[in-house]
Amino acid sequence: MAALDSESPAPEPLANSVAPSGADSRYLISDLCVFLESYLPPEQISECYRAYLFGAEAHEGQKRKSGEPYIYHPLAVTRILAEMRMDHQCLIAALLHDVIEDTQIAKEQLAADFGEAVAELVDGVSKLTQIDFKTRAEAQAASLQKMLLAMTRDIRVILIKLADRLHNMRTLDSMSAEACRRISRETLEIFAPIANRLGINWVRVELEEHGFAHYWPWRRHVIQRAVQRTSGARLEMVSTVETALKRVLHQEDIQGSVEGRRKHLYGIYRKMKEKSRGFSELVDVFAFRVTVDRVDTCYRVLGLVHNLYKPVPGRFKDYIAIPKANGYQSLHTALVGPQGIQIEIQIRTEDMHRVAESGIAAHWMYKTGSQVPSSPTALAADWLQNLLEMQREAGNSVEFLEHVKVDLFPREVYVFTPKGCIISLKRGATIVDFAYAIHSDIGNSCVAARIDRRMAPLSTGLRSGQTVEIITAPGARPNPGWLNFVVTAKARVNIRGHLKKVKSREARAFGKRLLNAELSAFSINIDGVDPIRLATYLEDAHLRDLGELLDDIGLGNRLATLVARRLVGVEGDDAPSRAVSDGDAHSHRLSIRGTEGMVVHFARCCLPIPGDDITAVFSPGRGIVVHRTECRNLGSLETKGDKRLNVEWSEKPEGEFSTEIRVEVSNRRGVLAVVAGAIAEQGSNIENVQTTEKDGMITDLGFQLQVSGRAHLARIMRRLRLIQLVTRITRVTRS
Template identity: 50%
Template sequence: MNTDATAISIASGSAADAKPGNTNYTNADPAFRVFVDTLSYLEPEELALVIEAYRFSEEAHQGQTRLSGEPYITHPLAVAGALAEWRMDSQAIIAALLHDVMEDTTVTKAEIAARFQKPVADLVDGLSKLEKIEFQSYQVAQAENFRKMLMAMAHDLRIVMIKLADRLHNLQTMAHVRPDKRRRIARETLEIYVPIATRLGLNNISRQLQDLAFRHVHPMRFRVLKRAINAVRGNRRELLSKILDGIHSKLHEENIEAGVFGREKSLYSIYRKMAEKHLSFSQVLDIYGFRIIVRDIPTCYLTLGALHARYKPVPGKFKDYIAIPKGNGYQSLHTTLIGPYGTPIEIQIRTQSMHNLAEEGIASHWLYKDSEESGAHLQVKMHKWLHSLLELQSSAGDSSEFLEHVKVDLFPDEVYVFTPKGRILALPRGATVIDFAYAVHTDIGHHCVAARIDHELSSLSAELANGNQVEIITAPQASPNPAWLTYVKSGRARSKIRQYLRTKQQDGSSELGENMLNQELLVLGIRPSEVPTAVWERVIRDSGKKSKREFLADIGLGRGLATIFARRLAAHGEVPLVEAGAPAPLVVRGTEGTAIQLATCCLPIPGDPIVGYLRQGQGLQIHTANCSVALKSRNSEPSNWIRVGWEPETGKYFDVRIKVTALNVRGVLGRVATGISQAGANIENVSMDGENLGMYTVLHFLVQVSGRLHLASLMRRLRRMTDVVRIVRDQE
């Protein structure tokens, strides 16, 4: 697709010269005449509406110019021209002509809807940025704009087609944009728009966007690489001709009718290969590939066999995307052969219908009647993916997190794995068992504990490969672990895990906040159960929170002080007062999860005197009263510390560190470990000092005990051992 022809500035005439029903555009601008001529596939009344939209946009942008000095209307005209090349409907073309009027002029959505109907207004609104809202930073604003655009895409695919055409023309005409802004727009294109185009199967526009963005992000590398390719183009012409003749003769010998085309890889794909594999340009031999177009699927496989008979295939380089299409509907046979002089030859074999889909993707639905059935199937797949964005949106914490999930989900490289029943799932390359579990169902992901990959037991972090059959093993009591976020690859899995952990944190924080508030109310002489509902609603509303749960969670996370909110509740006369009591310590069980965390510096256990440090936005951290870290902070931030105490029976085991100095004799580690086990404690970790201490060795154990009494019993048992010289509790 080339939009340069439609980017000519409007120097004379106007849309008024191109009235509906009038095919004489001699007085109209040349770019406009070219544009109208490409709309011959529209009905006359649709063409009339497009011309009216052009006139409307021209008037709205009157007096506005691009940085190049051209009238602004040249840009929407170029975008609409690109859509006309895709033979898109009149509503999409009108929206392309009007796509900047809401953003850059005083025109409103209501005006557009009244003049060009609501579907067009919705398209324009989906393309407009949120510039009237103030955001914390440019990054947050961009994330929110992307969120809006992607959500609109999920409802109407035409929005992304217009946006991609808009981005392509902007990249083609960035000569007058500041270099830093050029680089930012180009990076954004590579990170977001190129993967979206690839996901939608728009390989043609994807390649154009890649090379244009590459030129702006790395201008020097672009020029050097372009010169190098131009230099070798002539040198390799004889080799390419020899390969092409060889393919033609073999296909003729086998009576296979086919079109054979040599193709040069895009500059960006060559650069990426050099960067990823640390190659110099001279080491990249496969800058050319060949594409073979045949009449039907059986002929694809016949052609593959014929070529494998002519040239030796490279092991492991064959991919059958016909039997198992890519997630964006792409189908072809891929193989790499060893050609003359040991040159690797990349071959793609496909039918004409597959070729249409491969080059134009979702746009082929409008472009090619012969692939109408395939296009409809592709539309279903794309709508399914786009609607998965709605699910990501609902579970994302904010726009930045949503954009992060979408970026992960836009990876074009995929692995294809099977469920035990033979269902194929496409996952990002590098996906793990956990990604697979969440792809099957959220509940299976939440409760997975292990898996069988090709019938062999495997861990949750195991990376999946093409063709693996995966069976997930679940347990009712299992739940997501924050550590999973370090190795999951799919946006869905990452989103679901974060959503679960957020909910769990809010539940724990809400419970902690309620306990803290109740404690303060009792100090003021108020029974928490006797606070009227109306008083609660008033205080919650005044604090700007949506619910009591959110209100209490903020207290538990340290975003609001329980003392202040207790006084606000007491300030209302409807609250009955009782005799005020002495402040009681907050009770800690040690099983509260993320709301209450035991400090790793001192590892408190039941029986230890403890204090609580309320961290802004992170909940309550429990330290031992004599912890050196706690003592420093208590002096500098006394208001953040609260009185806490242990629940009498926690029914839980707690980590504690012990340091054992023992005789450096054979088998001492085994005997000490046996003693710990006999004392009813679990060993979580063990290490030894690296220094050679002669007759003594120092052993560091991380063990689990039920409390201080249990620890004392364990230490007494170890002291009675003849090999043990000294044992102490190890606290940083």
């Protein structure tokens, strides 16, 4: 969020009635060198020229889709970066950014000729072309993951990639319609938000406009026509407001500039979509920027404009006192302007304006070197650290990319720690999101919280200005239910990462139990398996070690019966009979304790509880699902022994198990409370209640209860039968 509040799309000059054309000159190396003379010493310009000759030779004979020599593209990318006043290493890498990917030049050769830093930059931008992926989505995700991780080592990687994508979008017309849509979607979903996250507003706006034009051309055309129809009528209003603002500044002897702007087309479209409004319902399509010399002058101007036009309640935001996540600072206020048209005014200093437009690139353009906590460079470093954490916890590149997408669209709220530190969070964030934003360990051990000194549920959504205190406990662990309400990528990826580790441990232990239960038919256990046969099986199955095999068995991805036969060298009919006697069959059943965790699931159709006759079926990726033996949903699996598992309850099952009962009662006032009280007397927790009135006299009460087993359930039902208003009780099965 660089130049405007996330609710208010960034404006563009009124003179531009269409998106930036990006009509790109075919830059010559001589033009580039002349431009570089404005800020680089001669020896560094010579290095850039040498890199150009190297790249031109490497790309010799290659042409772009447009038919022009390929070297024009690296030159144009380098010119974009030169306009940001990037250092000579970054410019050299830009000139060579495609040689590893598209030519026979190796990274080692680049390092030898231009230095290790340049080689790392080029490698960071290059796609993964040496690996075969199952789908285009996997390939895209892996390449983007590689680039983002390279960016955490050197931020210049993403600046080169943004310049590369910007030039590609300027010249996208030469691509096929399908490619245009695919590239434009990726630009809108990934690269424009990254430019926004780094505060490089002008790059973000141009990427969005080109992406909008190619991904939704008709929608853009409709909005453009609507803007053109209203622009003529409102130009006079814009001129009136500009004149009034300049007059006020002059009267108060304030040195500053005023610029009236129209928000760019994609920003208008995004706001229409977010607020579900038509174009005619948007009231702040026009915005004005007032740029002054000092921070205190910004607040003086704010008072002047509020005196000039009536402010809209609730539409003032102070991003100077509380900068945005990318370092953007400005005062935003909405006013009712001439003719009752709502306008937006942004007030900032010259330094704030440079940061708003250039973001982290201002570090090179103006050599600010600012490392204060709110500077774009420091904030970018914090974001990159979060990316590294997400990479460690994400299961694969596709999941990592999804987390990054979530992280790239923050609509912020600002809350305080008890010590007064400001934490910026995505709008809709909860207490758990706040805990993880402070530190992963705080989130993992969070058990309760106070908002403004009052206890609040962990799922409570946060509002700007609140003070949140997190209460932790040493033995606490993330709850899977948190995934139902957290909204930030950092919280989601940490919770999932922890659950995966827990599930992996549970799967390994359960897999070992399953395999040993099957091997017991051959009078051995896993420790007694021939090591050579085990190694051969692992190699054939493309598994790293025994632990990975046990994981697969525990998660239901491999059947313990088939694995056991392979490990003992027995196939098909050579296996010993599993039905020699009732006692033998019983000895090979797997005991269900109720503490197996996330690898044993109890079917929702029949809700088995200890004491029921049970059987289990394998569910790939989940483990096993336990059913009551009479459950009709077992269907054809009853006859498929390789999909079924003989199980029984252990002698002392642990925990509570869900079941459902239906209680038919006479329709009297207070009967629900009487029945619920009787259930509570028997030590059962009611998870859910549903009432259905059959007629004026009878009501069905459906209870979902937690019980320890059939004996516990029987006690509850006997107690309910003693209630005079109860006419019938049945246990419910959904099968």
